[in-house]
Amino acid sequence: MVKEFYLKYRIYIIPSVVGFICLAIIIFVIIPQMMDFFKDKEKADLVLNRIELLNKKSSELESLDQTKLEQDLVTALTVLPTGRDVPQAMAVLQELVAKSNLTLKSTSYSSSAKTANQENFSFAISVAGSLPATRNFLNSLQDAARLFKVESIALKFQSGEGSLVADIPLSVYYQAAPSTVLTMDQPIAEITEKENTLIQSLSKYKIQSVAESSASSTPLGKVDLFQ
């Protein structure tokens, strides 16, 4: 009976077996392997891009001047420190007052920020002198070694003397160090031409430390008002 069956269908047996084996090979080997191949190819393209980016990043970093970078950072950190550094701000203010030929009559410090969500504190200063000296002082604030913002100006002229008393509340800025974690694939922060100009102009300002300031440079007040 088997022989009869074989003789009747022998023409179909081998092609069927071969077809079955081929189908099994295609389904279980070729298709999964090709799918993995394309998946891995996509991954490999990404890895290649990453290598290219990392190489570009490292060559860009290599080309940067470490010394200049550190100097610029010191300048920027002096103008906008990570903490309040009230004595330094006071020293800078005293110096500007003295340079403008004004007399510092009083200073009051407030730790509260004038503007919400901003890291700043307030200095209310009262100075005496002439109008040109006051204007000079206001102009010199923008070139100061700290970031000051003039909140308002109130001037009272002394009758007949040409002198005045000016009350100038100031906000002094600082900014905590960023807490962002740098990732390997993050591109390098690009310093624009405008920012380069800014850092150059900032570095021209005389960066004076508190230690450098002396009582002799100011007409009034202690070196450190908070001692």
Added chain:
Amino acid sequence: MNKISINLLPQTVLLERIQSSKLSLVNKLSIGVLVLVIILTVGVLLLRINQNRESSKMMDEVKVAEDKVLSFRNKEVAVYALKNRLDAISSKLGTDEKVKTMFNLIVYLTPPEVTLTDVSVDKNGSITASFNSKSLAGIDKLFLGLSNKETNMNLVSKVDLAGISLGKESTYRFSLRIAAVK
């Protein structure tokens, strides 16, 4: 000359031969297909092996590139910190320009015959100022200067006379409220 062909074999034998040659052809074709599929499979597997080798080579390259970037970590941190600082400084610089400009404007536009006695500029640039003047012409000049868009550099939106009085020694005392352009 015509040849005469005579097939003396029985019909069943002939059919069997045809069947046999058909079977042989089908079998050969089947084996051929199987061989082709096997060759294809081997090709695919070789491709995968090569891909895996390339992939591990690339991972080594990534490691080298990462190590190189890591060796400049200090520079990268410095650049990031500098950029962060400069962004903050740029955004804060000149935020008080209006206060200073308005103050300079009132000082600049006050004519010599008018004396500024009190001036206060608030954070919006609005000015409240008191003056003394010996003549009305001086007051007029100050008003004109503050009201004219060319002389006030388009910084003033409104000038209000808050009060005026004639005091001793025929001196006019007056105060102005000047609103800055928003």
